[in-house]
Every structure is written in C-alpha cells, then in structure tokens.
Amino acid sequence: MSAVTTTASASLPQLRRSLTTARLPRWAPAGVAVLAIALGCAIGAGAGLASHLQWGLIAAGLFLALSYGLSARVEGRRQAKDRFATSVVWVAFILAVVPLASLTIYTVQQGIGVVDGYFLSHSMKNVISSGPGGGIYHALIGTLEQVALATAMAAPIGLMTAVYLVEYGRGRLAKVVTFFVDVMTGIPSIVAGLFILSLWNIVLGFDYSGFSGSLALAILMMPVVVRSTEEMLKLVPNELREASYALGVPKWKTILRIVIPTAIGGITTGVMLAVARITGETAPVMMLVFGADFINSDPFNGPQQSLPLYIWQQYALVNNDFGYARAWGAALVLIVFVMSLNLIARGIARWRSPKAGH
Structure with missing residues (x-):
C-alpha cells in the first residue's frame, strides 16, 4: 500500500509539471508585438514604402505569424490556435481604434487654434468669407x-x-x-x-x-x-x-x-x-x-x-x-x-x- 502511495505521489508532481511547464511567459505577447513593429518598420523602410499604414499592416501580419509560430513550438498547436484567435481580435481592435484616434487627434490639431470665445459667439454676417473673422x-x-x-x-x-x-x-x-x-x-x-x-x-x-x-x-x-x-x-x-x-x-x-x-x-x-x-x-x-x-x-x-x-x-x-x-x-x-x-x-x-x- 505504501509502495502504491509513493508511486502515485511521485507521478503527481511530474504530471503537474507536464501541464504547466510548456507555457509562454505573460510578457511574451508584448515582446512579440514590439519585435513585429520593429521588423515591420525595418521592412517598410528598406522597401521604400512611404505610407506608414503599409508599415502597420506588415507589422500586424508579422505579429500574427510570430505569435502562432512561437506558441506552436513551445505550447503546441492547440494552444497556438487559441493564441492566434486572440491575436486576430487584438489586431482588429487596433485597426478599428487607430483611424478613430488619428481622426480625433488631427481634428484637434487643425481646429484648436480657431475655437475660442469669439468663434463660438459670432456669426458670418458682414464677414468676408475669404478673409479672417467670423464664427459658428x-x-x-x-x-x-x-x-x-x-x-x-x-x-x-x-x-x-x-x-x-x-x-x-x-x-x-x-x-x-x-x-x-x-x-x-x-x-x-x-x-x-x-x-x-x-x-x-x-x-x-x-x-x-x-x-x-x-x-x-x-x-x-x-x-x-x-x-x-x-x-x-x-x-x-x-x-x-x-x-x-x-x-x-x-x-x-x-x-x-x-x-x-x-x-x-x-x-x-x-x-x-x-x-x-x-x-x-x-x-x-x-x-x-x-x-x-x-x-x-x-x-x-x-x-x-x-x-x-x-x-x-x-x-x-x-x-x-x-x-x-x-x-x-x-x-x-x-x-x-x-x-x-x-x-x-x-x-x-x-x-x-x-x-x-x-
């Protein structure tokens, strides 16, 4: 009885280690993202791509590929598919947020110099449209x-x-x-x-x-x-x-x-x-x-x-x-x-x- 108990207790830590050791650290997704951004910028600059949007798309593709490949090698294909789906969701979220944030920031940069008390409290009456002045x-x-x-x-x-x-x-x-x-x-x-x-x-x-x-x-x-x-x-x-x-x-x-x-x-x-x-x-x-x-x-x-x-x-x-x-x-x-x-x-x-x- 004691031999069976000893064998079971010895196999339990081994089973626990087999379930927990093959995992990527928590910082791995962030590290992969930084690496993908760096590679995307390098590839975009090396290829002479003028649009930063193209750099971002290259970085997004590299992030998905690197995330799946690294997870498949360390954690197995099943966990890699789960991480790939999560990465796709994050990429889609960023692709949706970046244009909205860019639009807001650009609008603030272009319009903040005009909006003041005069602009908000005056109309365009008796104001030459091609000249300064006037409001909304x-x-x-x-x-x-x-x-x-x-x-x-x-x-x-x-x-x-x-x-x-x-x-x-x-x-x-x-x-x-x-x-x-x-x-x-x-x-x-x-x-x-x-x-x-x-x-x-x-x-x-x-x-x-x-x-x-x-x-x-x-x-x-x-x-x-x-x-x-x-x-x-x-x-x-x-x-x-x-x-x-x-x-x-x-x-x-x-x-x-x-x-x-x-x-x-x-x-x-x-x-x-x-x-x-x-x-x-x-x-x-x-x-x-x-x-x-x-x-x-x-x-x-x-x-x-x-x-x-x-x-x-x-x-x-x-x-x-x-x-x-x-x-x-x-x-x-x-x-x-x-x-x-x-x-x-x-x-x-x-x-x-x-x-x-x-």
Whole structure:
C-alpha cells in the first residue's frame, strides 16, 4: 500500500509539471508585438514604402505569424490556435481604434487654434468669407434646434413603435412594420431630403426652414430608435411582466411602470446614438434648410444654418486658409458635441438603470 502511495505521489508532481511547464511567459505577447513593429518598420523602410499604414499592416501580419509560430513550438498547436484567435481580435481592435484616434487627434490639431470665445459667439454676417473673422454661433443654434425638433418627433414615435412590436405585435401588421423599419434603416439621407422637399416644400408650399430639415432628420432617426428600443425591451425578463400581471396590474401600466423603466438605460443610449447619427447629416440640410450667414433663432421661418453645412461651405466654397481653419474649428465643435451627447447618455443610463436590491 505504501509502495502504491509513493508511486502515485511521485507521478503527481511530474504530471503537474507536464501541464504547466510548456507555457509562454505573460510578457511574451508584448515582446512579440514590439519585435513585429520593429521588423515591420525595418521592412517598410528598406522597401521604400512611404505610407506608414503599409508599415502597420506588415507589422500586424508579422505579429500574427510570430505569435502562432512561437506558441506552436513551445505550447503546441492547440494552444497556438487559441493564441492566434486572440491575436486576430487584438489586431482588429487596433485597426478599428487607430483611424478613430488619428481622426480625433488631427481634428484637434487643425481646429484648436480657431475655437475660442469669439468663434463660438459670432456669426458670418458682414464677414468676408475669404478673409479672417467670423464664427459658428448661427450654425450652432441651427444644429441644436434642428436636432432637438427631430428628436422630439422621432423619439416618441420610435419608442411607441418598438413597444407595439415587442408587447403587442403578433400578426401580419407587425411583420409589415418590421419590414419597413428595416428598409428605412438603410435609406440614404438624400432620399429622405427629396421626399420632404417634394411633399412639404413643393406640394404643400412651405418655405425653406429649419423645421423642414428636422422632418428629414426625424425620418433618418426613427428606424434607429425603433431598432435599439426594440432590442432593449426584449432584454427585459418576462418574469417581471408575469409578476406584475399576477398582482393584477394592467398590461399598459406594466409596460409604463415596469418594462420601460427597466430598459430606460439602453433606450436612452439608443436615442443618443440616433441623435449622433443625424447631427452630422449634410444633404437634407442643404436641400431643405438652405443655409444662412446670419443668426436665425426661429426654425419655422426662413433659412437656417447648421454645423455640417457650415463645414462644407467653408471648406469647399471658400477654398482658402481662412475657410479651412473655420471648417476644422466647426468640425472640432461638432465632434465635442457628439461626444458630449454620448457621455450624457451614459450618465443617464447609469443613473436610471435598476439597482440591485431595489
């Protein structure tokens, strides 16, 4: 008995060593990444490649190959496949982040010198476009009013449509609504602008205004709100609904008091994403709002400016250093505006999300 015990105890450390010794150290992926970057830069420079993007792609390919080869040699093919999949995920993440970070950094570098109190509080009225001066106050007011009107129209309709599809829709009508929501999700912004131009301005005879642009922006925003709200409502556990019904609470009150408050964090985030999607639209604003170089605080009367249209006009029409500077400054303000909306959405989602124990 003692001999068997001795043999088992002797074989156990050997088994444990066989399972743990053939492993790469934790710093190995970082070391492989540094080596791949160095080799990628050396190959790119040696081959005379002018684009740093090509250097990065070479480094990414070397990182994948070196990670798989080193892991297969030390840890075996099975673990090497797992490390290769992980490396692919990291490379994809970096490829997605680098352009976004580069865009943000470049916009800040180009626009930070223009954005100041004067730029934010003055319009282009009585300012020569080809010369210095001027600001974006009129475009900022127009963007805020047009987006606010579009949100006031699209968010309630989108929310109620999603509630119908999730809580009530079971027949052919629900399938038709779902089909048209899917179709509207991919509709080009220029088509929405043409539709409002034909119906609102030509057929009904209304003039160019910020409200006309808001109608087109609401059409673009609505399917995004419906889809995001629908997915959030589906995530609410059915047990909450059934518990409410068991207490005798009507269905409409269950939806209003239980379902929507539970999903309000995701719903708010979806609405903010839809707002961010329409904030940068240029084509509907160009067709329906028409643009202006003066301050127009009335979105229902007369042409009105917006930040995307202002950026296009300054960059494409002015076509000099002063116009480029104003365009980059407006682009920086637009990015900060969209980023602020996302931060506000996250704050509201965290504040209104159900807390454990409540």
